[in-house]
Amino acid sequence: MADEKKPTQGNEEAGTFKLPDPAELGRSMADIAERSQRIVGEWLKRQAEEGLASPDPLNISRAFMEMTARLMANPAKLVQAQIGFWQDYMSLWQNTARRMMGMDTAPVISADPKDRRFKDDAWKDNEVFDFIKQSYLLSARFVQDVVTQVDGLDAPTAQKVDFYARQFIDAMSPSNFLLTNPEVLRKTAETGGENLIKGLNNLLADLERGRGNLRIKMTDMEAFRLGENIAVTPGKVVYQNDLMQLIQYTPTTEKVLKRPLLIVPPWINKYYILDLRPRNSFVRWAVSQGHTVFIVSWVNPDANLAEKGFDDYMREGVLDALSAIEAATGETAVNAIGYCLGGTLLGSTLAWMAADGDDRIRSATFFVTLMDFRESGELNVFIDEEQLKMLEEKMSKRGYLEGSDMATTFNMLRANDLIWSFVVNNYLMGNDPFPFDLLYWNSDSTRMPARMHSFYLRNMYQENRLAQPGGISLAGTPIDLRRVKAPAYFLSTREDHIAPWKSTYRGTHLLGGPCRFVLAASGHIAGVVNPPDGGKYSHWINTDLPEEPEDWFHGATEIAGSWWPDWQRWITGLDKRQVKARAPGDGKLQPVEDAPGSYVKVLLS
Template sequence: MTDSSEKKASAPDPVEISQAMTHIAERSQRLVMDFLEHQDPHALGLSDPLNIGKAFMDMTSKMMADPGKIMKAQMDLWQAYMTLWQTTASRMMGATAQPVAATEHGDRRFKDAAWNENVVFDYIKQSYLLTAEWMQRTVHEVEGLDDKTRRKVDFYTKQFADAVAPSNFVMTNPEVLRETIESGGENLLKGLENLLEDLERGKGKLSIKMVDEDAFKIGENVATTPGKVVFQNDLMQLIQYSPTTETVHRRPLLIVPPWINKFYILDLREKNSFIRWAVGQGITVFIVSWVNPDAELAAKSFEDYMMEGPLAALDAIEQATGEREINAIGYCIGGTLMASTLAYMTAKKDDRIKSITFFTTMVDFTEAGELSVFIDEAQLGALEDRMNKDGYLDGRAMATTFNMLRANDLIWSFVVNNYLMGKEPFPFDLLYWNSDSTRMPAAMHSFYLRRMYQENKLVEPGGITLCGVPIDLTTVKLPTFMLSTREDHIAPWKSTYAATQLYKGPVKFVLAMSGHIAGVVNPPTDKPKYGYWTKSGRAPKDPEKWLAGATAHEGSWWPEWKAWLDKHGGGQVPARVPGDGKLKALEDAPGSYVAVKAGD
């Protein structure tokens, strides 16, 4: 009897494949025709909204100017192929051989046993890895390109390399072939149905379903920490959470999350809710729940987000608790807003915020990472035209941009699972939140992208003006806790680290493992998943120097932050119940603003 590992590694029978594919073709023709009959003929049109054509034309012209270098690159690839052919031939004859090209740590595309144990699929895998690495290296080494063009060419070359991986195609993915034979092709038929459903949901544009959305409901099994909405305006609802301790810090905590996503990333499930944990540590927690804006809020500006967001929340917290002084957290763009707000408050001699924590926040956009690929004049102009027409940026467009930063995990893995394997996506709270996108008001988003991402004016003293006040981040002298994450594709840690040289108060910088979300949502557990680094003393200018001298710790950074915050808590007072102060409860947490979907 053949054991399971041998079965997994065996090559499929070509006759069975042919029969299955013929069966699929006959049945799928009807499905496709039914779909096309009720489609807008213009809905499936192609265009170049990302304006990458010119970048690759520039790259090609520079590359062709040095034919000797092209020849050397081709010879290098040929020699690598020759080595691979030799090792493959050795394996076919029963010998063992070290791989010529190996997958990177964490690459889950080739996890099936056949990719290593079956000689044919091992050859396909290594051929792809050699070619992809060669292609990306060759493009990156082209001389004479400006930084923006090089960054764009590198990014889209990697996107192409990811797209053509053999794992993404039926005939070169052993796991898919096995499923096709065993199910008689039902996986591909189900996958085609999934594909057509996603196209219909996206109104002609592919909207990949990443999660079983029926498995979650806001307020029932995500965003469940008890509390009340105690204040609201056009842009936000303010939630005050119910205490679970007899005493609390005298100073309440205000959390200002990003409005590019919804706040409940910090309140997913009981076991990983930062909000529930913070409440349990004896902190009166307030959080801003941003509105999901429509065309009526098109004119809302970055200034409005400051005035109707954190500044309005400060006034409301004082009414709700009687406490004038607070501590605050800003997450991602919410942190960028808080940094601007603190500079504004300093100019106004407003000292109500006594400490500030930043989660993965950029204020210096000199090295903005891969997102800068999407920020140039041509793309901004096209984006503004679309926003001015609709009054907002559709949240799904923003979600697609973020997904491209981790295409193998957030795009191609679902293409394989949903369309090739014909399976439904898993019920995963983080992916449910990721799919729950938000819209951006036209005026605010244009200001943010141009003045900060493109022009990097926030880091210049007086570079931007909010409500008539020139913003100077160097005037911020509060005790500051900065959390960054080492594998962050959205706010690269070395870019966020630059702020340690701006703020004039005592700065504690902490670097967590993992990325923009998982590195933040990392609760204390018996089996810690990620660790973090700390370093005492003033942060040096060079982030690598900081890391070289930092101390590694196992487990969650949350207790590290709590120990820091205790120094700024202002003593203990009896716990406060939402609605007992001057602000009465309007509705139960998580409120109604968070329930609005981008498609509503």
């Protein structure tokens, strides 16, 4: 019977073990077997159609072979590290034995208090799980010490070795396995293994969504509807072309600033990161502060747009938006914001406009934007020549890069938070993911046109040509960031793993106009989407701009709360003039459809 219970020997935490219903278990396993067979068959068929993948698509083996050769050339360091590791391990054995005899002992190594993998009390209170945890932490430290102290490796190889060593360390955490995770064992005892059956079904569902590739479900995808409970700020699409829709938002004040505000988001993800919920919507807040807000909503491209290049995103994105704003409001002077890749496009466009004598953008704000890519963080791990060639070959067959491929890359940068925590929650605990607007947006990825993406990765990340005067030409014109004279506001975030703040800071020394640099706490998204009413993350300001970012930080003052009011004071300080509020449709452009528009609703195949 499903409700029968019997005591579990030696399981004080679980107390009782619930027996599964044999008939239900049999039906579940039969269904799992049938689905598994179908998934594997479909995956093999697709692999055959697309050609065999490289056995080493991330080009890892060469880096680790070089590291091994360096280690063998100087084995003394390795031997010394091994001796230290075994000494610590013996101390752990002795301490564990003392604990089992009832004696108090200090841990040989402690987990970071912020490490949520070991938050369960059993990792500390139970001698066995404490031993497992400390064994893992000692092993992780040993591996990390070995790979980071190898002499003679060039910087890219050392970075790759370090990155993938950490991926291995994270994957081998005892929290990721049934028999070494106390929470999972407790849940298994309480449910009679139903959590594992549910977790296996969750795993199969994710494989089905990814057509054989694992696409982890991070949130309840049915809990959110664009235009209903996210991306709900009222507005209209007033212009569209092949690459974008332009949304104009409905004013909420009687007077608005004379200069309209154009926001250029990245096209790696969708624009509504700046309009998630009313309480954390930068768009809604900017409208309430008296801005006539326009935002670009990029299309989710397919093979028909394979030949769209970076200069097409400039012409059909920023430049067409400026012309549409003039038609809608009669204004030729605008303030502009660029977010991440959208900021790189904005900076490039400003340099192109400077060469053409076009000064319609009177101020520029750059959210977490790279212009100097020489130290662009761990994304460089994925952009060596071998991987780029393989990526370009893959894109040439489809005409685009799948959004899921980009999402996987970004998730690997924070594997514990964005991969392994969901493996434990969804597959081992058998839980459904919690509804979370930010993770819904994070899962709503977009494709990259082949020509544009290849240009971006090679010219920006690999060769850092944007920082070189005349290093890049757009629409046949060489561009130079030093010719950009418009006032610029740089907002970066201290824990950014995508656009490291010390690299974004260097943009202040590339532009030719006055710059202000502000550093927010937290990361690439949370540090930006930080409303004043939230009472969260602080920010740092320093009006001086020394050459080195560390010098800037040492002279900076920390201010509690959001950076949004600081930006508003800066932008209104440039031009305070106001006019009567302008609603969508008041000018020469007639609304096409209600915000959020149709382009943002195009999903991945």
